[in-house]
Amino acid sequence: xxxxxxxxxxxxxxxxxxxxxxxxxxxxxxxxxxxxxxxxxxxxxxxxxxxxxxxxxxxxxxxxxxxxxxxxxxxxxxxxxxxxxxxxxxxxxxxxxxxxxxxxxxxxxxxxxxxxxxxxxxxxxxxxxxxxxxxxxxxxxxxxxxxxxxxxxxxxxxxxxxxxxxxxxxxxxxxxxxxxxxxxxxxxxxxxxxxxxxxxxxxxxxxxxxxxxxxxxxxxxxxxxxxxxxxxxxxxxxxxxxxxxxxxxxxxxxxxxxxxxxxxxxxxxxxxxxxxxxxxxxxxxxxxxxxxxxxxxxxxxxxxxxxxxxxxxxxxxxxxxxxxxxxxxxxxxxxxxxxxxxxxxxxxxxxxxxxxxxxxxxxxxxxxxxxxxxxxxxxxxxxxxxxxxxxxxxxxxxxxxxxxxxxxxxxxxxxxxxxxxxxxxxxxxxxxxxxxxxxxxxxxxxxxxxxxxxxxxxxxxxxxxxxxxxxxxxxxxxxxxxxxxxxxxxxx
Numbered sequence: 331x332x333x334x335x336x337x338x339x340x341x342x343x344x345x346x347x348x349x350x351x352x353x354x355x356x357x358x359x360x361x362x363x364x365x366x367x368x369x370x371x372x373x374x375x376x377x378x379x380x381x382x383x384x385x386x387x388x389x390x391x392x393x394x395x396x397x398x399x400x401x402x403x404x405x406x407x408x409x410x411x412x413x414x415x416x417x418x419x420x421x422x423x424x425x426x427x428x429x430x431x432x433x434x435x436x437x438x439x440x441x442x443x444x445x446x447x448x449x450x451x452x453x454x455x456x457x458x459x460x461x462x463x464x465x466x467x468x469x470x471x472x473x474x475x476x477x478x479x480x481x482x483x484x485x486x487x488x489x490x491x492x493x494x495x496x497x498x499x500x501x502x503x504x505x506x507x508x509x510x511x512x513x514x515x516x517x518x519x520x521x522x523x524x525x526x527x528x529x530x531x532x533x534x535x536x537x538x539x540x541x542x543x544x545x546x547x548x549x550x551x552x553x554x555x556x557x558x559x560x561x562x563x564x565x566x567x568x569x570x571x572x573x574x575x576x577x578x579x580x581x582x583x584x585x586x587x588x589x590x591x592x593x594x595x596x597x598x599x600x601x602x603x604x605x606x607x608x609x610x611x612x613x614x615x616x617x618x619x620x621x622x623x624x625x626x627x628x629x630x631x632x633x634x635x636x637x638x639x640x641x642x643x644x645x646x647x648x649x650x651x652x653x654x655x656x657x658x659x660x661x662x663x664x665x666x667x668x669x670x671x672x673x674x675x676x677x678x679x680x681x682x683x684x685x686x687x688x689x690x691x692x693x694x695x696x697x698x699x700x701x702x703x704x705x706x707x708x709x710x711x712x713x714x715x716x717x718x719x720x721x722x723x724x725x726x727x728x729x730x731x732x733x734x735x736x737x738x739x740x741x742x743x744x745x746x747x748x749x750x751x752x753x754x755x756x757x758x759x760x761x762x763x764x765x766x767x768x769x770x771x772x773x774x775x776x777x778x779x780x781x782x783x784x785x786x787x788x789x790x791x792x793x794x795x796x797x798x799x800x801x802x803x804x805x806x807x808x809x810x811x812x813x814x815x816x817x818x819x820x821x822x
Contacts, residue, residue: 376457379466385458386474389450389481390551391621393612397443398696399626401436402764403683404639405492410766410776411783411792412757413683414673416632416640428795430804432822438806441493444485448499451482456502476542477553483535484561490528491568491768494802494819498523498531519813522805529569536562546587550604550611557610559584560699563707568772574714581708584609588701594732595658597697600688609699616692624696627689631661631682641681641762643673643786648758653734659761660684673785683762702728702759709752718745725755732759753779776801797821 376385392398407413408426415422421435430437455478458471489496497520506514540558547554563580566573589606596602604611614624632638641660649656661684666677674680686694709724722742729736741747756769770776780792799821810816 377461377463379461379463379470382454382458382461382463382466382471382474385450385454386477389447389454389478392443392447392450392481393696393698394614394621394624395443395447397440398612398698399624400629401440401443402488403626403630403762404436405440406764406767407639407683407762409780410757410770411642411780412645412761412766413639413641416638422638428792428800430800430822432804432807432810432818434804434806437803438808441489441806441809444489445499447485448482448489449502451478451485452500452502454478455482472542473544476539476558479535480539480543480553480558480561483532483539483565486528486532486535487561487565487568490525490532491771492803493805495522495525496528497521497816498528500531519815521815522817529565532565533562536565548604550608551613553610556584556587557699560609560704563704567707567710568768572714574711578708578711578715581704581711584704585701585708588704590701590705590731592731594655597700598658598685598687598694600694603695607701608697609701609704610697612696612698614693614695616688618692623692624686624694625692626696627686627692627694630686631684631689639683639762640673641683642783644783645757645761646681648754650735653729653732653758655732655734655758655761658685675786685762697763702731703756703765706752706756706759709755713745713748713752718743718748721752722748725751728755728759734758771801 376382404413404415404422404425408415408422409428415426421437424430424434425436455475458466458474458478461471486496486498499517499520501517503517504510504514506518536558539553540555540562543553543555543558545555559580563577563584566577566580588609591597591602591605591607597605597607603613613622615622617623618625629638646656646660649659660681662679662681664678665671665680668677671677671680686696688694705724705728709721712718712724713721719742722737725748726736737748737751741751753769753773753775757766760766760769767776770779777796777798780796781790783791785791799819802819804822805816805818810818
């Protein structure tokens with residue numbers, strides 16, 4: 331039907347001033363012309379080594395988008411029961427209550443952010459191989475392509491875990507015209523690809539990146555083989571058929587290059603940036619004009635306007651009295667007479683998310699991947715491989731670094747207990763870092779875990795609200811109105 335309509339409109343445009351319809355595409359897509367290229371006959375405008383580097387910088391800048399600064403934390407932490415919204419926004423409250431609708435503004439903008447990320451990577455992968463500037467050496471060209479491939483894999487990894495089947499777009503789209511409508515139509519208005527195909531492409535991109543990325547760099551803002559291996563390990567741990575031996579081997583390859591810091595709090599105090607433990611760290615210098623200000627910190631510490639991503643009673647109570655991660659993760663404040671709160675009745679000890687400590691200047695870095703995450707993944711692999719005591723020991727290593735009470739010796743060989751310890755430790759160690767929802771999903775624990783989250787009075791907050799249909803997000807209605815080929819997920 332839409333295709334017929336386009337043909338009809340093209341006929342009308344031939345006798346009118348209607349000239350811009352054919353340049354329109356779904357809001358999640360970009361064409362050659364949208365991305366700054368010349369018309370199709372004159373070829374791309376990217377010809378120099380500097381062009382290639384500029385494209386890559388633009389790609390890295392996507393790690394500083396609203397999705398990475400704000401939304402991924404809200405989705406991961408609120409949906410996992412680690413936080414609650416705290417504000418009054420309708421879209422945010424839907425996320426908290428598992429009542430998300432297809433018109434949810436956060437879901438819609440994150441779809442667009444992630445597909446915008448994909449578009450930038452596609453541009454690099456299409457045009458950088460064509461650059462013949464001698465200043466762009468073959469080695470450097472392959473590194474750029476490797477970093478772009480990693481970024482595309484990262485974007486699709488989040489997309490497929492949030493939405494399930496999603497359009498798999500691997501090329502920059504040409505502008506549609508009367509001569510190419512039959513060829514271009516299915517590209518501009520794609521169907522959802524089976525999630526298995528998306529995962530296969532993620533693997534292909536990561537395999538290429540692993541082969542061509544630089545071995546290591548002291549600058550943790552740069553994608554290296556260690557970065558790729560970390561995402562690859564997470565990828566294998568997410569598949570239905572998990573290869574725990576492969577995951578364990580990847581962890582062993584990663585960890586020697588990224589020793590954990592001795593003091594947990596050093597990771598987030600803004601005085602130990604680019605630490606040995608960081609595997610992928612996004613730098614911020616507080617410059618609003620060039621998009622390198624981390625404004626997420628002051629959103630989370632919303633003193634005088636609203637609360638946002640507030641740590642839950644359930645999460646805060648999970649930390650023991652000697653666990654240094656508690657004070658490193660939360661800023662406790664007296665908000666008496668400032669506002670009431672249905673979860674926190676003692677407003678003299680109200681917690682804020684505090685892993686972006688320099689919230690006034692916006693210079694706090696965001697650590698997306700780090701060694702402790704990999705260690706806990708290795709613990710999980712050891713458990714699944716039958717080495718229960720080794721898994722127990724790794725968890726104790728993580729807890730020992732934080733000064734937390736060690737696991738009881740009696741549970742050293744208890745597989746069920748150690749699995750529960752690993753889940754809890756991932757929650758505590760990586761609290762407020764935007765990880766736990768995906769952890770619960772891949773472990774098959776989301777419904778059971780969320781159903782048992784309690785408020786301060788011991789009431790079960792989410793029972794009856796979460797089910798299989800709520801484990802993935804709806805396809806945004808705005809995208810479905812633009813692309814009639816997009817089907818909706820069940821339950822929405």
